[in-house]
Amino acid sequence: MVATSEPLTLHNLDITDTDLYVERGYPWEAWDLLREEAPVYWYQRPRHEPFWAITKWEDVSFISRHPELFSNTQLLRMMDTESIHMGQRARVRGANRYGGSPDDPADFIFMDPPEHRQHRSLMSGHFTPRMMKTLEDHFEEMAENYVSRFADVVVAQLAEKGEQGTVDLVHELAAKLPVAAICEMAGIPEEDWDQIFTWTETLGGAADPEYREPGETQEQTIRRNSRAWRSYNTNLFERRLSEGLGDDLLSTLLNAEVEGRALTPREVSTYFRLLLAAGNETTRNSITGGIKVLLDNPEQLEWLVADESTVPGAVEEMLRWTSVVIQFQRTAMEDLELRGQTIRRGESVVMWYPSANRDEDVFEDPYKFDIGREPNDHFAFGGYGEHFCLGANLARWEMRALFHALRPLLPKLELAGEPELVAGSLHVGGIKRLLVRARS
Numbered sequence: 001m002v003a004t005s006e007p008l009t010l011h012n013l014d015i016t017d018t019d020l021y022v023e024r025g026y027p028w029e030a031w032d033l034l035r036e037e038a039p040v041y042w043y044q045r046p047r048h049e050p051f052w053a054i055t056k057w058e059d060v061s062f063i064s065r066h067p068e069l070f071s072n073t074q075l076l077r078m079m080d081t082e083s084i085h086m087g088q089r090a091r092v093r094g095a096n097r098y099g100g101s102p103d104d105p106a107d108f109i110f111m112d113p114p115e116h117r118q119h120r121s122l123m124s125g126h127f128t129p130r131m132m133k134t135l136e137d138h139f140e141e142m143a144e145n146y147v148s149r150f151a152d153v154v155v156a157q158l159a160e161k162g163e164q165g166t167v168d169l170v171h172e173l174a175a176k177l178p179v180a181a182i183c184e185m186a187g188i189p190e191e192d193w194d195q196i197f198t199w200t201e202t203l204g205g206a207a208d209p210e211y212r213e214p215g216e217t218q219e220q221t222i223r224r225n226s227r228a229w230r231s232y233n234t235n236l237f238e239r240r241l242s243e244g245l246g247d248d249l250l251s252t253l254l255n256a257e258v259e260g261r262a263l264t265p266r267e268v269s270t271y272f273r274l275l276l277a278a279g280n281e282t283t284r285n286s287i288t289g290g291i292k293v294l295l296d297n298p299e300q301l302e303w304l305v306a307d308e309s310t311v312p313g314a315v316e317e318m319l320r321w322t323s324v325v326i327q328f329q330r331t332a333m334e335d336l337e338l339r340g341q342t343i344r345r346g347e348s349v350v351m352w353y354p355s356a357n358r359d360e361d362v363f364e365d366p367y368k369f370d371i372g373r374e375p376n377d378h379f380a381f382g383g384y385g386e387h388f389c390l391g392a393n394l395a396r397w398e399m400r401a402l403f404h405a406l407r408p409l410l411p412k413l414e415l416a417g418e419p420e421l422v423a424g425s426l427h428v429g430g431i432k433r434l435l436v437r438a439r440s
């Protein structure tokens with residue numbers, strides 16, 4: 001850990017200690033230094049397997065676009081050694097439960113081409129811009145409802161408690177639309193949406209003791225919630241099959257074939273869980289962080305409120321600014337050179353997306369929040385390669401609908417504290433609470 005008086009150097013910087021993320025937020029200065037002095041840096045610290053830290057936009061782009069050189073099949077995210085072991089135990093249990101081998105891909109993110117493309121394409125038709133256009137009016141209607149309910153809560157709190165009348169933006173607003181939209185697309189009954197949210201929130205946050213039952217370890221929390229969610233899914237799948245398939249995401253999966261065979265129960269189950277989980281934490285945090293940065297930048301907020309044509313650009317800038325996915329990892333498939341460094345076959349490379357999104361070679365004045373930024377080729381959804389976020393259009397359309405509906409309310413809100421961050425995550429930079437209140 002860096003003592004505050006010590007100047008930051010390559011030797012003392014720390015980009016993996018999750019306690020520091022909670023205390024100080026993202027390690028922007030460390031990433032700046034890495035981009036400047038060692039953009040392809042062999043990072044060795046206790047409690048972590050060593051890896052190449054990749055911090056520049058161009059290199060993230062290169063790695064993302066070359067799945068033949070950088071594989072997804074081994075480690076997908078940089079985590080501490082104990083979490084890697086936990087993941088291995090989960091794979092063994094999965095194989096015992098469903099058959100197959102612990103080395104089988106946990107879901108299709110862990111696949112390389114051509115297998116990856118075969119699985120991804122089963123679902124990609126549901127997430128095209130054209131499909132999102134057909135849902136646009138509906139998303140706007142849902143967003144208006146959620147914003148109007150949120151406004152009622154904010155006003156009621158002000159009336160009841162005055163200055164003390166704070167409201168948690170995360171649970172009262174930001175979390176709502178992402179869960180509703182994906183659950184509806186998946187054909188999950190509305191009365192179950194809160195439960196789905198709790199499972200995804202708890203599984204994403206299990207490293208943080210707040211999400212655990214008293215006395216539980218992280219692994220026990222994950223197992224308890226996974227068990228409950230699995231059993232819910234089994235019932236849901238049976239019901240869907242007996243009631244008849246429709247055009248929802250689950251029906252598509254239950255009907256899907258790869259190379260002439262139906263998906264196995266394990267494949268359906270993990271695919272479905274991925275679709276439901278991947279967008280909740282990510283989109284919710286982008287919304288929460290987006291509202292925060294707008295409230296911190298009143299002139300940008302005013303511009304957004306005055307001119308509705310700024311909404312799509314503002315959403316892109318919020319995505320760049322918040323960069324809620326911190327990193328994904330790849331494994332080198334052969335010896336190769338990057339910026340003069342030799343990366344050996346089998347070594348890990350870790351792409352730090354927030355750093356790429358502040359790369360001064362790509363973004364002018366990268367630490368300025370500018371909703372009119374053009375171009376804005378950010379990597380919030382990955383580096384536009386084989387694994388580029390499947391739900392990027394969904395997230396964009398949800399955020400556009402939400403910020404469109406939120407414009408009239410934004411000038412009436414103020415922050416009532418700093419964001420409280422989810423502990424222990426090196427994958428998604430999660431905000432668990434952010435208090436706001438009505439301006440008096």
Ligand code: HEM
Pocket residue numbers: 064108109110120182274275276278279280282283286319324325328353379380381382383384385386387388389390391392394395
């Ligand atoms: C603001 C919200 C979101 C952010 C910031 C985000 C970010 C990302 C990132 C960085 C990746 C990895 C890309 C890569 O490796 O090149 C990814 C992959 C993925 N995302 Fe998202 N995501 C968001 C919302 C969603 C939503 C709403 C869904 C819903 C379906 C989703 C589903 C997925 C899936 C399935 C993958 C794996 C794709 C593959 O391996 O081919 N994401 N996302």
